[in-house]
Amino acid sequence: MANKVKQLWASGKAVVNAWLAIPSGFSAEVMAQCGFDSVTVDIQHGVQDYQSMVACFQAMNGHPVTPMVRVPWNEPGIIGKVLDGGAYGVICPMVNTKEEAEAFVQSCKYPPRGTRSNGPIRAGMYGAGGSYQDTANVETLCIPMIETRTAVENMEAILDVEGIAGVYVGPSDLGYSYGLVPKLDREEPEILKIYDKLLKECDKRGIYPGIHCSGPAGAAKNIAMGFKLVTLLNDSGIMATAAKQWVGETRQNSGGKA
Template sequence: MANNVKKIWASGKAVVNGWLAIPSGFSAEVIAQSGFDSVTVDLQHGVQDYLSMVQCFQAMQAHPVTPMVRVPWNEPGIIGKVLDGGAMGVICPMINTKKEAEAFVAACKYPPDGTRSNGPIRAAMYGEATSYQTTANAETLCIPMIETQTAVKNLDAILDVPGIAGVYVGPSDLGFSYGMVPKLDRDEPEILKIYDKLLKACSKHGIHAGIHTGSASYAARAIGMGFRLVTLMNDSGLMQTAAKAGVAQIRKEAKGVA
């Protein structure tokens, strides 16, 4: 059970992450063949449920992508369940304090590092049933989301929690919490200062920073800033962007006939 995200991070390079909002194994299969290093099933804001997550994992398994999940909330039942279903990384929203970060890590890790219940019903297929437990704590990634003023204030305390492999910026909620319009690709000086602060803190703690982006150009820019995991939109957003561009091109080149 080797985690490709960990290997890429160890090499000093950045992970390009796909994102699945559509509850379809076929969509997952298409995204998994598109060159991403990892693919995340979104159980928080996507139209996914647990069974569609498993179907997405099954469709992705033939391809060299690391399966991850954004859970709906910091709740041990769903965190353990997505790991049992085969997630190799868990992104958890709205982690605002050290206590919440500790609870998140505890839910992700088997004893003695945490309190995760044993029963890797599908995850055990990544290795022998008797060996999954010996590698899971090291290979599964705990990635709390930093997306509020409170989280920024408590950043160093959150990063001090053992077991955290990375943090993930939610730009929309982060800006929203500062009274700004919720959007992904942010240029406000005060937000860019927060990014700089976060990246420096992560570097100090030996932790990798990730961010959700709304365009390939901003994703590349984020890598230049120092982010080491960038998500490019999601499957529905990519489909809509391509569809709108195609329709617009047809109407333009049809010279008013369409």
Template sequence: MANAVKQAIKAGKSVVNGWLAIPSGFSAEVMAQCGFDSVTVDMQHGVQDYLSAVACFQGISAARNDVTPMVRVPWNEPGIIGKVLDAGAYGVICPMVNTPEEAAALVYSCRYPPQGGRSNGPIRVGMYGEGGPYQETANQEILVIPMIETRQAVANLDAILDVPGIDGIYVGPSDLGFSYGMVPKLDREEPEILEIYDKMLKATKKRGQFAGIHNGTGAYAKKAIGLGFQLVTLANDSGLMMMGAKAQIAAAR
């Protein structure tokens, strides 16, 4: 299938991304019906394993066929990257990519030959190819997105972006601040961090790439879009559930 998020970003639009920490296909189905452009299964810090990720992809597909399923893999490791792509992910967000060599390894794991070394075997996602076999379009449709979240990655930003096959970057504000000796949190206002965001936005725009960022609130996500981020994530399913429950409990009491 065509990657609607990739098409929107190429058209200069911004997309709103959901985040799944809960290992439940039903939770994924509910989130996919809420209006997100994409929904990402978090296998790094979410309570997700491979089987729950597959169930979440199925829940997303059952809810809406215009919501792009994506994944944050636990690490830059070809085995799990290949498996989640075969299961249905159309975007791979990879944590802690700090060097161009690590970025090149990520691309290699995500792309079929000759652009990469991904093994053939799209056991689930192959059923959803349109306009020909999945293998003919996968290299063009799948988003490859390294996370920039350390001082080292910021220093190597230009070299990482220059790696062929990188579509964009994704900012992890908590780890980024942590790397600079700050308290880990999402919606950052420190001038030093905002300067880094500006550097990222200019560097990606110059190359025709995009920048994404994780946000704690919709208000900050709106600010991030105003800054130039084209992919903004709103918290995660468990966090949104907690915020909603607390608000209603407070109203009842």
């Protein structure tokens, strides 16, 4: 299976990414039909676990989206397991140093670049028998998260690690680490300055920067800034936003009867 994220990046376009917090194959199936380029299962802060991740991947397998995962932590066991389950991209939280970035890549890649154990129990079904290992190191994406003051201080060293395809900004934690209110769409000059530097450093190295957004307005703004992957909130947030809007409109237009 071709990695659509890589194809879009190579064409110069930005990727529009979905985020699954709900542990439901049906929810994943619905989201996969909505026009997203990639769909990320969140097993860090979402209500997902490994089994629900696999169910989500199975549900969206018939749709032209690239399956990705945000793992709970920079730990080789879970990183290898989500890749074996079919993830084509791994987003890893709280990568703060060059050493942590190197350890992340090592966990994602087969030898000789890395130390990933061989056993793509489900991922192997995406290609012809035995061919998965031939392309996995190239096709699977290592995407560390830059979301702390320490990571910003080590930005260039992190980006210099061979095998990193992109980086992912967690705006909420990033702002929080600078003593600001945790939120997704940031306007503070000190944070925008960090974004500007990150975008320039990524461009120098051919690395693709991504960011989490609260909705389409923030996503469009970040694409205009130069981000190459934007996530639109998450499935539960989108559902809640639409439900609140519709309930509010119904009450408002009921003439006081609802």
